[in-house]
Amino acid sequence: MLSVALAGKPNAGKSTFYEAATEAEVDVGNYPFTTIDPNRGVAHVRTDCPCLARDERCGADDCRDGKRYVPVELLDVAGLVPGAHEGRGLGNQFLDALTDADVILQVVDAAGETNAEGEPVEVGEYDPVEEVDFVESEMDQWLAGIVDRNWESVVRKGRSPDFDIDEALVDMLTGFGATVHDVTYVLRAMEYPADPGSWDDDDRAELARRVRERTKPIVVVANKADVAPEGNVERLRETDKPVIPATADGELALQRAAAAGAVDYDPGDEAFEIVGDLSESQRAGLEQIGDVMAAHGGTGVQAALNTAVYDLLDHLTAYPVQNETHWTDARGSTLPDAHLLPRGSGPKDLAYAVHTDIGDGYLHAVNARSDRRIGEDYELEEGDVIKIVSTAN
Ligand SMILES: Nc1nc2c(ncn2[C@@H]2O[C@H](COP(=O)(O)OP(=O)(O)OP(=O)(O)O)[C@@H](O)[C@H]2O)c(=O)[nH]1
Numbered sequence: 184m185l186s187v188a189l190a191g192k193p194n195a196g197k198s199t200f201y202e203a204a205t206e207a208e209v210d211v212g213n214y215p216f217t218t219i220d221p222n223r224g225v226a227h228v229r230t231d232c233p234c235l236a237r238d239e240r241c242g243a244d245d246c247r248d249g250k251r252y253v254p255v256e257l258l259d260v261a262g263l264v265p266g267a268h269e270g271r272g273l274g275n276q277f278l279d280a281l282t283d284a285d286v287i288l289q290v291v292d293a294a295g296e297t298n299a300e301g302e303p304v305e306v307g308e309y310d311p312v313e314e315v316d317f318v319e320s321e322m323d324q325w326l327a328g329i330v331d332r333n334w335e336s337v338v339r340k341g342r343s344p345d346f347d348i349d350e351a352l353v354d355m356l357t358g359f360g361a362t363v364h365d366v367t368y369v370l371r372a373m374e375y376p377a378d379p380g381s382w383d384d385d386d387r388a389e390l391a392r393r394v395r396e397r398t399k400p401i402v403v404v405a406n407k408a409d410v411a412p413e414g415n416v417e418r419l420r421e422t423d424k425p426v427i428p429a430t431a432d433g434e435l436a437l438q439r440a441a442a443a444g445a446v447d448y449d450p451g452d453e454a455f456e457i458v459g460d461l462s463e464s465q466r467a468g469l470e471q472i473g474d475v476m477a478a479h480g481g482t483g484v485q486a487a488l489n490t491a492v493y494d495l496l497d498h499l500t501a502y503p504v505q506n507e508t509h510w511t512d513a514r515g516s517t518l519p520d521a522h523l524l525p526r527g528s529g530p531k532d533l534a535y536a537v538h539t540d541i542g543d544g545y546l547h548a549v550n551a552r553s554d555r556r557i558g559e560d561y562e563l564e565e566g567d568v569i570k571i572v573s574t575a576n
């Protein structure tokens with residue numbers, strides 16, 4: 184499963200975001216380092232279900248009237264402070280927890296009501312633009328430290344006659360969440376000495392930075408948008424990262440209200456409707472959330488997850504079925520499964536995502552939308568419904 188990690192300074196709202204996105208209960212508090220042990224749960228990206236093209240909705244557990252929720256892993260870790268790579272705060276432990284993440288949601292406090300260390304200050308007193316770059320820089324330095332520590336062994340290997348520097352670097356970096364493909368991609372774009380003994384600190388730092396950039400892209404979540412002073416979100420947007428304004432707290436409140444039958448709302452909706460009896464103050468609270476949503480097109484929680492997976496990671500959703508006419512599995516369930524795959528994937532990649540045996544026994548595939556047989560070189564598109572024919576099914 185794709186893994187999305189929440190990162191950022193303490194007290195920015197990571198655990199609130201996590202709770203809103205996973206419906207799990209965790210500790211939330213207005214002080215730094217509320218979270219110490221990482222929380223790991225399941226969140227969802229939202230997309231249009233292919234059943235929207237049919238007369239009947241599919242009834243899959245993850246489909247709410249054509250809104251399809253596809254699972255991803257979400258990780259909530261301890262807050263990070265500047266100097267973490269040297270062990271400040273809960274530093275190294277925090278950074279190690281990000282090893283498996285495919286993409287980072289950096290939660291910043293757009294309200295500026297907490298300083299760089301996450302300690303409460305007056306609203307607007309701290310400038311959130313200041314905190315945008317430090318997560319990236321801590322991660323870069325953390326990885327550079329790992330490269331430095333392992334360099335001796337690369338140099339030692341370099342003395343053997345059949346040494347290949349690319350191979351040695353792939354070996355080293357695949358241990359830290361990079362794939363062979365990632366490392367190869369990064370090395371192709373770099374100029375570097377073939378002899379590891381001739382590398383200097385800058386070469387190693389550049390390698391680390393490029394590998395981090397490739398393997399851990401960052402989306403900035405401008406949280407606490409509900410109390411952010413005028414202009415803060417706009418200034419955050421002027422940084423070089425994608426920025427999604429959000430109110431994690433608002434999303435959580437809406438979900439609680441929806442569970443209590445007070446509002447009609449599904450995660451990712453741009454607006455909600457009040458359907459139950461509410462006290463005056465409850466109604467006022469919800470209306471305030473409604474104003475933030477109107478300004479930003481929703482609470483931002485779903486938008487942040489979607490931007491990370493569909494835009495930054497450039498993934499698409501494909502739906503394997505057994506029956507290409509009814510779009511069902513062997514038990515007759517319609518569109519039971521959805522898989523997230525990198526753009527450029529083909530039907531055989533989908534077969535492997537379903538099961539290794541199905542991939543190994545792959546014969547051919549049918550595009551159930553067009554009812555045409557497709558070749559192995561066909562590139563999947565968002566929302567494709569595919570029947571895989573394999574010796575294993
Ligand atoms: N106004 C407002 N407050 C929020 C929002 N999201 C979270 N908060 C508050 O911010 C404080 C910190 O929230 P947490 O979710 O514990 O923050 P964290 O980033 O997990 O903090 P650590 O675990 O200490 O790193 C709490 O008082 C939350 O209620 C929001 O969207 N708006």
Ligand SMILES: [Mg+2]
Binds near residue numbers: 197
């Ligand atoms: Mg927390």
